[in-house]
Structures are given as structure tokens and as C-alpha cells.
Amino acid sequence: MTTEVAVAKTAGTRTIALVVAAALFMENIDSTILSTALPTIASDLDVNPLALKLALTSYLISLAIFIPPSGWIADRFGARRVFASAVLVFMAGSVACTTVSTLEGFVVARFLQGMGGAMMVPVGRLIVARNTPKQGFVAAMTWLTMPALLGPVLGPLVGGIIVTNYPWHWIFLINIPISLLCLGLALALLPREAPRPVGRFDxxxxxxxxxxxxxxxxxxxxxxxxxxxxxxxxxxxxxxxxxxxxxxxxxxxxxxxILDFSLLRIATFRSSVLGGTLFRTGIGAIPFLLPLMLQLGFGLSAIQSGALTFVSALGALFMKPVNALILRRFGFRRVLLVNGALAIASLAAIGLFRADTPHLLIYAVLFLGGCLRSIQFTSLNSIAFADLAQDEMSRATSLSSAAQQVSLGLGVTLGATAVAASMAWRGGDTLTAADFPPAFLIVALVSGLSLLVFRRLPAEAGAQMAGRRA
Known part of the structure; x- marks a missing residue:
């Protein structure tokens, strides 16, 4: 391959990844903005704010239902066509959210949004995987996830500005120009793909x-x-x-x-799914436990808590450009083990925070944790495809996306269970700052189980993808 062809192929891969990243950005910022605006929406719809949990739940249920068949649908109708259709469905759901006047209508609109999100993300990753050479896959994952990481950083800020100065409907209306841009780029830049032979739908x-x-x-x-x-x-x-x-x-x-568990026979894919599920389950407790500790345990306001927690996302953004260099230097197995251990240690360290801990130290620990988790997630998302054949990628994407969705739910469950166990052991009936150190230790130990899975990886697992050999 000549230098000119290699550069052109790299640029093409980058373009594909950025188009898909636009959809990821839209979904991430939508979910984080919504959490800020729930009290305002509840007031306008004249319902109890707790009742709006149904809207959040309906979105999650939609994801749970439609993620598993996403790979089959992409093969049956063509990945580019399904991705573009998913963007349209998500946009239609966003428009529907702005027109409803009842809780029931809002729940249905959010379910429609979830249908689009369930297809956008897995099928988008599938398009990137199918059109990226293994040597450039880690770099493609970097381009794919960097813009999406801006969602959690910008979401609370944008949501606060909107609900303070504008009607809450603008939370969903801003999805329309992003959807149209993403749709136009997808139709213009994503490679056309003919439908593939598929068997009977399960x-x-x-x-x-x-x-x-x-x-x-x-x-x-x-x-x-x-x-x-x-x-x-x-x-x-x-x-x-x-x-x-x-x-x-x-x-x-x-x-x-519908979900091909036989793919778990492949060591690299098995490590990504099983080890990744364990790691994400413990890490997934952070968004639940950390705000509780800062606000209920330490007495900080929601704004003060948000100002502290958002630095984790900044740490993740900071590390994205060097992830490929780290994997090329040390390889997947060593990075997953050593970096994973450090990321888990940073998770346990959060439990050592006290109400009088200097905020500068909290910033440093959370920023470092964001950096370490960024490396780990990039490694996990990349090594999943290291040894897969082209005809296995759609099934692998469905299974890995479903596993990630389960791990997010289990993370919340684990965090709540850990706090409840700490309260029961202490013999108290109200949540205090003393309940969080044991809880963070418990979730860190669960994440630590992932290291047992990563240890079984061969020393040179994913070497071609990491760029460690031709």
C-alpha cells in the first residue's frame, strides 16, 4: 500500500468515525440534559416529578428491546440505511417530546427516541468496525468516542441554561439540527452497503x-x-x-x-464482554454513588457537586489522543491489567474523601480516574473486534452492546446495594457520609474481578490491532 493510499484510507476511516460520533454526541447530551430539566417538565405537565421516572424507564426499556436485533436488522437492510433511519426515528421522537401535553404522551415519545438510540449506537459501531483496518482501529475508536464524551460535560450546563432562560421544549428541539446534520453526513459520506444474507429472524x-x-x-x-x-x-x-x-x-x-453467545469462544471478544461487564458494573456505580456522597454525605449543593464530578469527563477527553500510543507501546493485555488495576484503585480512593477534603485533591483524583477509565474503555471497545471475521461483526456488536446496557443497570443496582449493606452493618436507618467508604470498596472489588478475566489473555492478544506487528 502506497503512502498516499494509506493516508486516504486513514482519512476515510476518520470521517466515518466522526459521522457516527455525531450521533453518539446527540444521544449522550440528550440524556444528560433531560436529567437537569425533569422538575421543570413535571411542573409543566402537572405531574409529580417522581412520576417522570416512567419517561426515563421507557427509554431504557426501548433500548433493552431493540439493541439485540440491531445486528440482524443491519445485515438484512444494510447498515448505512438502518443507521440513517435510526437518526430519523430519534429525531421524530425528539419532535414528539416537544408536542406532548400529558405524561402518557411523553412516555411514548421517549420510547420512540429509545428505538432510534438502540439502532444508532450499535449499528454506528458496526459501520466503523467493518470499514476500519485492524491497524487503525484504536485510532478510529478515539475519533468515535471523543465527541461523545463532550455530552456529559456539556449536558448539565446546556440543560441548566435552557430551563433557566427558555421553555423546556428546547431540550429536544436542539436535537433537530444535530439530527439533520448527522443524517446528511451519513447519506453523503458513509459507504453504501448491500444487504447481506441472513437467516430466519429469531x-x-x-x-x-x-x-x-x-x-x-x-x-x-x-x-x-x-x-x-x-x-x-x-x-x-x-x-x-x-x-x-x-x-x-x-x-x-x-x-x-438473536444473541450469539458462541462468539465468547474467541478469547479477545470474551475478555471485552465478560471482563468489560465486570469492570463497567463497578465503574457504573460512580454516577449513582458520587453525587449522593457529595450532596447527602458532605452537604454540597447540586451545582457544587456537578462542578466537582464533571472533571472525570475532562480527564477522559484529555487521554483520548494518546490511547493509541499507549496500546502500541505496551499491548492490550498489559494495559488492561495494569491500567485496570490503577483505575480500580482510583475508584476505591473516592471512598476516602471526607467533607473537609480539599477540593483540589478531589479534582485531581477524579481527573486521574477519568484518564484511566478512558484508556480502559478504549482498550475494551477495540479488542472486542481484534479476532472477529467480517460476517461475525454484526452479531458481536449486538451482544457487546447488550452486555454494556446490562452492566450500566447492574452498576446502579450494585451501588445502591453496597450503600444499603453499609447502612445495615452500621445499624443506622439514615444515609450518612460513613456509609460511602465501604460502598466504594465493594464496587471496586467487583470491578477488580475483571482482572482475573484479563489475566487469561495471551501476551500478544490484539497485537496487530495495537500496531505492535505487521
Whole structure:
């Protein structure tokens, strides 16, 4: 390959990644802005703010239902066409959110948004994976995730500005120009792809995965109430676990399942999915535990808490340009083990914060943690595709995306359970700052289990993708 061809191919890969990143940015900033505006929306719809949890839940349920079949749909109709259609559906859901006047209408509109989001993200990653040479995959992941990381940084700030100065409808209206831009770029720049041969759609698997993931998400949402284990919460989690077991049994028996668990035989993909799920479960407790500790434990205001926590996202952005260099120098196995251990240590260190801890020190620990998690997530997202064939990528994307969605819900569940266990051990009935150090230690230990999975990776796993050999 000549230098000119290599440069052109790299530029093309970068362009594809940035087009997909625009969709990721839109979805991330939408979810973070919404959390800021819930009280204002509840007042306008004349409902209790707690009732708006249904709107958040309906979005998560939509993701749970439509992520598993995303790979099959992309193969059946063409990834570019499905991605563009998903952007349109997300935009339609955003428009619908601005026209509703009842809670029921808002819940339906958010479900429609979730349908678009469920297809945008996995299918977008699939397009990047199929059009990126292995040597350039880590760099493509950097371009893919950098703009998306701006969502959590800008979301609360933009949301606060909008609800303070404008009607809340503008939270969803700003998605329209972003959607149109993303749609235009997708149609103009993403490679055309003919539909691929697919087998019969796994209808039973679709139903089982929808029941399993939805129940797990709903049970996890109930844990955020911090009212202790309820019959409905335990029932949902138990039902979700049972449906998940039936789903795995079913998928091992049919020739073309909705989620292909046989891909876990590939060591690099298995490490990304299983090790990544364990790591993300512990890390996923941070957005739940940290604001609680700062506000309820230390007595900080929501604005003061947000000013402290957003530096983690800045740390993640800071590290993105050098992730590829780090992986090229040390390789996937060493980075996942050493960097993973440091990231887990930084998670446990959050539990050492006290009300009188200097904010500069908190900034430093959270910024460093963001840097370390950025490296770990880039490594996990990249190594998943290291040894996959082209015809396996759509099924792999569905399975890995579903696993990531489950780990997010389990992270909230784990965080709430850890705090409740700390309260029970202390013998108290109210949440205090003393309940958080044990909770952060518990979630760090769960993340630490991922290191046992990473240890089983071969020394040169993903070497070609990391650029360590031709």
C-alpha cells in the first residue's frame, strides 16, 4: 500500500468515525440534559416529578428491546440505511417530546427516541468496525468516542441554561439540527452497503431478550429509590435473571440466535464482554454513588457537586489522543491489567474523601480516574473486534452492546446495594457520609474481578490491532 493510499484510507476511516460520533454526541447530551430539566417538565405537565421516572424507564426499556436485533436488522437492510433511519426515528421522537401535553404522551415519545438510540449506537459501531483496518482501529475508536464524551460535560450546563432562560421544549428541539446534520453526513459520506444474507429472524430470542433486559433495567431503576429491597424490585431482578438463563439456553440451541453467545469462544471478544461487564458494573456505580456522597454525605449543593464530578469527563477527553500510543507501546493485555488495576484503585480512593477534603485533591483524583477509565474503555471497545471475521461483526456488536446496557443497570443496582449493606452493618436507618467508604470498596472489588478475566489473555492478544506487528 502506497503512502498516499494509506493516508486516504486513514482519512476515510476518520470521517466515518466522526459521522457516527455525531450521533453518539446527540444521544449522550440528550440524556444528560433531560436529567437537569425533569422538575421543570413535571411542573409543566402537572405531574409529580417522581412520576417522570416512567419517561426515563421507557427509554431504557426501548433500548433493552431493540439493541439485540440491531445486528440482524443491519445485515438484512444494510447498515448505512438502518443507521440513517435510526437518526430519523430519534429525531421524530425528539419532535414528539416537544408536542406532548400529558405524561402518557411523553412516555411514548421517549420510547420512540429509545428505538432510534438502540439502532444508532450499535449499528454506528458496526459501520466503523467493518470499514476500519485492524491497524487503525484504536485510532478510529478515539475519533468515535471523543465527541461523545463532550455530552456529559456539556449536558448539565446546556440543560441548566435552557430551563433557566427558555421553555423546556428546547431540550429536544436542539436535537433537530444535530439530527439533520448527522443524517446528511451519513447519506453523503458513509459507504453504501448491500444487504447481506441472513437467516430466519429469531422471534423467540427477541421476546426472551426483551423480557430479560427490561426486567433487569426496571429492577435496577427501583434500587435508586434507596428504600430497601421491595417485593417488586426483587421480583423484577429474579425474573430478569431467570429470563436471561432461558435466553442463553435458547440461543445455544438455535442456528442463528438473536444473541450469539458462541462468539465468547474467541478469547479477545470474551475478555471485552465478560471482563468489560465486570469492570463497567463497578465503574457504573460512580454516577449513582458520587453525587449522593457529595450532596447527602458532605452537604454540597447540586451545582457544587456537578462542578466537582464533571472533571472525570475532562480527564477522559484529555487521554483520548494518546490511547493509541499507549496500546502500541505496551499491548492490550498489559494495559488492561495494569491500567485496570490503577483505575480500580482510583475508584476505591473516592471512598476516602471526607467533607473537609480539599477540593483540589478531589479534582485531581477524579481527573486521574477519568484518564484511566478512558484508556480502559478504549482498550475494551477495540479488542472486542481484534479476532472477529467480517460476517461475525454484526452479531458481536449486538451482544457487546447488550452486555454494556446490562452492566450500566447492574452498576446502579450494585451501588445502591453496597450503600444499603453499609447502612445495615452500621445499624443506622439514615444515609450518612460513613456509609460511602465501604460502598466504594465493594464496587471496586467487583470491578477488580475483571482482572482475573484479563489475566487469561495471551501476551500478544490484539497485537496487530495495537500496531505492535505487521
Amino acid at each position: 422471534g423467540w430470542g427477541f421476546l426472551l431478550s426483551g423480557f430479560a433486559l427490561s426486567a433487569l433495567m426496571l429492577g435496577s431503576m427501583e434500587m435508586t429509590e434507596m428504600t430497601g429491597p421491595s417485593a417488586s424490585m426483587l421480583g423484577l431482578l429474579a425474573f430478569g435473571a431467570m429470563m436471561m438463563a432461558v435466553l442463553v439456553w435458547h440461543c445455544r440451541r438455535v442456528p442463528q440466535p
